[in-house]
Amino acid sequence: MKKPVVIYIAGYGRSGSSALSRALAQDETVLSAGELGRLPNFIRNDHPCACGKPVSECFVWRNARTGTINDTMEAVIHANFPIVVDSSKTAYFDFHRPLLYRMNGYRVIMVHLKRPLSGVLNSISKGTNKDLEAGIKRRRALNRTRAVLGYSFAHGAAVANRLIFRDFIRVEHTDMTQDLSKVVHSILSLAENAATREPQDQILNRSTHGMHEIAGNRLLRDDGRV
Numbered sequence: 001m002k003k004p005v006v007i008y009i010a011g012y013g014r015s016g017s018s019a020l021s022r023a024l025a026q027d028e029t030v031l032s033a034g035e036l037g038r039l040p041n042f043i044r045n046d047h048p049c050a051c052g053k054p055v056s057e058c059f060v061w062r063n064a065r066t067g068t069i070n071d072t073m074e075a076v077i078h079a080n081f082p083i084v085v086d087s088s089k090t091a092y093f094d095f096h097r098p099l100l101y102r103m104n105g106y107r108v109i110m111v112h113l114k115r116p117l118s119g120v121l122n123s124i125s126k127g128t129n130k131d132l133e134a135g136i137k138r139r140r141a142l143n144r145t146r147a148v149l150g151y152s153f154a155h156g157a158a159v160a161n162r163l164i165f166r167d168f169i170r171v172e173h174t175d176m177t178q179d180l181s182k183v184v185h186s187i188l189s190l191a192e193n194a195a196t197r198e199p200q201d202q203i204l205n206r207s208t209h210g211m212h213e214i215a216g217n218r219l220l221r222d223d224g225r226v
């Protein structure tokens with residue numbers, strides 16, 4: 001089976017990535033895989049998958065040994081999914097993950113999911129209600145600061161990926177709340193398109209065999225400008 005196409009959800013947490021990933025997985029060709037950056041840890045500790053079983057017994061992840069990129073994708077191929085959604089996003093520890101996929105030869109559809117900062121902070125403060133009741137105001141301020149910094153970093157990293165990946169789609173949180181099926185359709189059509197584009201990529205790779213540039217653009221040199 002061919003290498004799976006990776007739909008990578010970039011951006012920051014609490015932006016609706018789980019809902020989007022599950023909506024994409026309504027299509028039978030799509031595996032909603034969660035935050036795959038955490039798979040090595042889940043394998044080491046045999047944490048439960050969302051299916052309820054520990055990863056060692058999960059239909060998909062029991063075939064993963066280490067959780068590295070290729071090991072993870074082997075398990076996806078084994079489970080027979082041509083498209084996989086990785087919701088690791090682009091926070092500090094996973095900002096380079098889309099590049100790792102690409103370096104290992106996987107086609108990546110970048111989905112930059114963005115929710116306004118106010119909505120993210122609102123969601124975070126809801127999540128720490130227990131702390132608030134306990135009167136832990138300092139921790140709340142710290143959480144806010146961390147979230148603002150993390151949010152800026154994650155979206156900066158997502159935007160940088162726009163320069164690298166030609167299959168890039170920007171999704172606003174409101175796009176999802178207004179018409180989720182339209183968002184799902186546009187992402188899936190990019191993924192299916194990418195799946196059928198492989199021959200052209202091979203041709204492009206082949207065409208570079210006959211060029212041996214070392215530090216210089218020949219056209220510019222011939223023009224006498226370099």
Ligand SMILES: [Zn+2]
Nearest residue numbers: 049051058059
């Ligand atoms: Zn499972």
